[in-house]
Amino acid sequence: MTSIRQDAAALPTSDIDPFDHENLRDRTPMQIALREAGPVVYLNRYDVYALGRYDEVGAAMVDWQHFQVGAGVGLANFHTEKPWRLPAMPTESDPPLHDAPRRVLSKILSPRVLRRVREQWTADAEELVERLVAAGGEFDAMPALAAAFPLKVFPDAVGLPKEGREDLLAYGDLVFNAFGPKNDLFTRSANRLAELSAWVTTLCAREVLAEGGFGAEIWAAADRGDLTQQQAPLVVRSLLSAGVDTTVHGIAAILHAFATHPEQWQRLREQPQLARVAFDEAVRWASPLQMVFHTTATETAFADATIPKHKKILMLLGAANRDPRRWHNPDAFDLTRDPSGHLGFGMGIHQCVGQHVARLEAEVLLTVLARRIKQIEPAAPPRRGLNNTLQTWESLPIRVST
Amino acid sequence: MTDDEFSVPAGSVPAGSVPAGTDQATVRVTARTQVADDVVALTLEHPQGDRLPAWTPGSHVDLVLPNGLTRQYSLCGDRWDPFTYRVAVLREPTGRRGSAWVHDTLRPGDLLGLGGPRNHFPMVPSDEYLFIAGGIGITPLLPMIRQADMMGAEWKLLYGGRRRTSMAFRDELERYGDRVRLVPQDEYGLLDLATWLGEPREGTKVYCCGPAPLLAAAESACSPWPEYTLRTERFTPPELDAPARKGPFDVELRRSGKTVTVDPDVSILDAVRGVGIDMLSSCRQGTCGTCETTVLDGIPDHRDCVLDEAERAAGDCMLICVSRSRTDRLVLDL
Ligand code: FES
Numbered sequence: 001m002t003s004i005r006q007d008a009a010a011l012p013t014s015d016i017d018p019f020d021h022e023n024l025r026d027r028t029p030m031q032i033a034l035r036e037a038g039p040v041v042y043l044n045r046y047d048v049y050a051l052g053r054y055d056e057v058g059a060a061m062v063d064w065q066h067f068q069v070g071a072g073v074g075l076a077n078f079h080t081e082k083p084w085r086l087p088a089m090p091t092e093s094d095p096p097l098h099d100a101p102r103r104v105l106s107k108i109l110s111p112r113v114l115r116r117v118r119e120q121w122t123a124d125a126e127e128l129v130e131r132l133v134a135a136g137g138e139f140d141a142m143p144a145l146a147a148a149f150p151l152k153v154f155p156d157a158v159g160l161p162k163e164g165r166e167d168l169l170a171y172g173d174l175v176f177n178a179f180g181p182k183n184d185l186f187t188r189s190a191n192r193l194a195e196l197s198a199w200v201t202t203l204c205a206r207e208v209l210a211e212g213g214f215g216a217e218i219w220a221a222a223d224r225g226d227l228t229q230q231q232a233p234l235v236v237r238s239l240l241s242a243g244v245d246t247t248v249h250g251i252a253a254i255l256h257a258f259a260t261h262p263e264q265w266q267r268l269r270e271q272p273q274l275a276r277v278a279f280d281e282a283v284r285w286a287s288p289l290q291m292v293f294h295t296t297a298t299e300t301a302f303a304d305a306t307i308p309k310h311k312k313i314l315m316l317l318g319a320a321n322r323d324p325r326r327w328h329n330p331d332a333f334d335l336t337r338d339p340s341g342h343l344g345f346g347m348g349i350h351q352c353v354g355q356h357v358a359r360l361e362a363e364v365l366l367t368v369l370a371r372r373i374k375q376i377e378p379a380a381p382p383r384r385g386l387n388n389t390l391q392t393w394e395s396l397p398i399r400v401s402t
Numbered sequence: 403m404t405d406d407e408f409s410v411p412a413g414s415v416p417a418g419s420v421p422a423g424t425d426q427a428t429v430r431v432t433a434r435t436q437v438a439d440d441v442v443a444l445t446l447e448h449p450q451g452d453r454l455p456a457w458t459p460g461s462h463v464d465l466v467l468p469n470g471l472t473r474q475y476s477l478c479g480d481r482w483d484p485f486t487y488r489v490a491v492l493r494e495p496t497g498r499r500g501s502a503w504v505h506d507t508l509r510p511g512d513l514l515g516l517g518g519p520r521n522h523f524p525m526v527p528s529d530e531y532l533f534i535a536g537g538i539g540i541t542p543l544l545p546m547i548r549q550a551d552m553m554g555a556e557w558k559l560l561y562g563g564r565r566r567t568s569m570a571f572r573d574e575l576e577r578y579g580d581r582v583r584l585v586p587q588d589e590y591g592l593l594d595l596a597t598w599l600g601e602p603r604e605g606t607k608v609y610c611c612g613p614a615p616l617l618a619a620a621e622s623a624c625s626p627w628p629e630y631t632l633r634t635e636r637f638t639p640p641e642l643d644a645p646a647r648k649g650p651f652d653v654e655l656r657r658s659g660k661t662v663t664v665d666p667d668v669s670i671l672d673a674v675r676g677v678g679i680d681m682l683s684s685c686r687q688g689t690c691g692t693c694e695t696t697v698l699d700g701i702p703d704h705r706d707c708v709l710d711e712a713e714r715a716a717g718d719c720m721l722i723c724v725s726r727s728r729t730d731r732l733v734l735d736l
Contacts, residue, residue: 062453062456096552096553099458100524100526103521112718115696116718225605225631231527348456
């Protein structure tokens with residue numbers, strides 16, 4: 001049972017648990033309830049303030065002075081709790097500490113640099129798609145396509161060794177569960193916490209990263225003094241924790257979208273240059289990263305609320321990306337829409353630094369698919385995965401015809 | 403370090419104040435203060451009082467003056483204040499008409515076009531910073547100094563100028579006491595960099611901004627120091643060798659399906675504009691990065707101050723306001 005209480009003077013207060021299994025399986029009712037209750041809603045179970053409307057989420061995200069990330073982008077408040085791992089860099093650092101790692105990464109992951117991998121990624125996508133077509137064209141798109149493609153091209157681009165790459169997904173699952181409460185999902189993935197953390201730490205070392213990859217570039221930046229030697233492995237780690245699962249589930253989201261919207265697939269086939277727009281529309285529509293927390297730096301008057309110092313602010317990206325105040329017909333997946341300004345990659349100084357990588361992966365894969373595949377349809381009902389902060393599919397059976 | 407060490411403007415936050423885009427936005431001059439003999443500081447705000455785009459120490463903005471001139475100025479205010487920028491403008495006797503116009507004509511209330519902010523002079527992490535400023539070159543260093551101090555780094559500043567009264571922001575630097583050494587030339591002569599820098603050591607960063615002779619002096623004073631110690635920003639384009647080619651060359655604009663011949667006295671930028679391509683530019687001096695263009699074929703003759711050595715060697719992009727071609731033909735993604 002959940003309820004929303006509204007006193008005349010006080011903030012709307014809710015005992016909704018956004019991490020309850022039922023709410024994770026279908027987030028829509030929770031998103032609507034919190035978004036419509038008010039611009040700022042107090043969640044009394046967790047002592048956090050939730051934002052679900054587009055304007056407020058966007059405004060809080062760009063206001064790095066008041067809404068900080070140094071105390072963690074999950075529910076845990078590093079002002080009072082010890083983080084389970086060293087805070088992420090640049091994701092969980094505020095200016096001025098944020099500046100150098102962010103600058104280095106945005107250079108390494110810039111469109112200018114990424115142009116060099118496009119051809120290789122296209123060849124990888126073609127090979128993968130041909131294999132699936134040759135095997136009969138009916139498969140679970142979650143492992144076979146959405147996971148397989150990023151798990152090939154991204155670790156190659158980072159310069160990781162070949163062994164153990166599937167475990168990057170388990171690590172990502174752990175990281176994104178750890179942004180929520182210490183519930184059963186966290187405990188489930190925390191089983192492997194020590195082992196996976198130790199393994200990922202070894203991957204961030206200079207010696208294991210292949211020359212010319214993003215990882216080696218990060219170390220090269222440290223050698224030029226643009227980063228400290230202590231920061232370098234943490235910046236590499238940010239690629240491994242933030243660069244895999246988000247993209248995998250972003251690609252899953254767009255495959256699901258096209259399987260359930262055949263007319264949109266035909267539109268893409270007619271106009272393959274829509275691939276980039278299509279991916280951003282899918283990120284808006286499905287919001288693979290559903291929520292992120294910031295922390296008030298000081299007592300802050302925001303919208304109609306006064307939020308005390310050092311309180312956690314829950315930004316419901318999925319809710320904001322479907323806020324009817326901002327989007328016309330928000331629940332429709334529609335390639336004619338301009339999805340610019342969606343909050344699926346965040347906004348402001350912490351906006352996803354890997355967004356060009358994600359876009360390129362998706363664009364390359366969609367372009368290859370659009371050339372080769374006439375129809376995509378569901379082969380069986382899909383099954384949601386459960387993760388505290390990611391919107392995932394566990395299984396996405398589809399059939400493609402050429 | 404805790405977040406509390408950074409001051410944050412108290413009070414309320416207007417909702418919905420997502421910053422404006424950075425291309426040719428507008429700012430209003432809200433204050434104008436004489437901060438030294440020939441230097442005025444301008445306070446700039448968004449015309450509707452919204453947030454301005456975020457920036458980092460070392461950043462500059464382009465200001466587009468109503469007479470059509472574009473000038474770059476370092477941001478020298480407080481990045482924790484999202485609603486105002488501060489720049490300082492030196493009246494340059496030999497300068498083009500920009501600085502004189504700011505000094506003689508610009509008034510609070512006026513609107514200016516804004517480009518950027520961009521940062522080609524970023525502050526990198528270090529336990530020790532040595533700052534060297536010459537004249538108006540103090541501007542990008544001011545926010546760096548504040549930040550170094552905030553982070554608890556070791557730092558000191560050597561600040562040279564013609565005379566005491568020509569040196570801007572002396573009052574703001576006073577609170578740092580001994581860390582700051584003011585060296586007006588008419589009292590003490592030229593800066594003695596080598597003595598002030600001391601013995602070369604690992605991990606220290608030297609940040610220098612000022613006129614070309616000072617940068618050259620800093621380069622030679624830092625030559626015994628480890629590689630990557632010295633970071634500089636130039637306000638004027640560096641002296642360059644003569645262009646690699648004397649004659650004209652052809653530029654193919656692949657997306658538009660046009661080819662244009664670029665004569666020796668015309669920039670690629672102007673040649674491209676001449677055949678009707680909309681191309682944004684700003685400084686036209688190869689310092690701001692606005693006109694960066696993808697190179698599909700041919701080898702550019704890089705003459706800008708934006709790209710680093712690796713980017714030049716890659717040869718896949720160029721700043722077409724100043725850079726030219728080494729090959730008979732360049733193919734651009736325009
Ligand atoms: S216009 Fe500034 S670099 Fe070309």
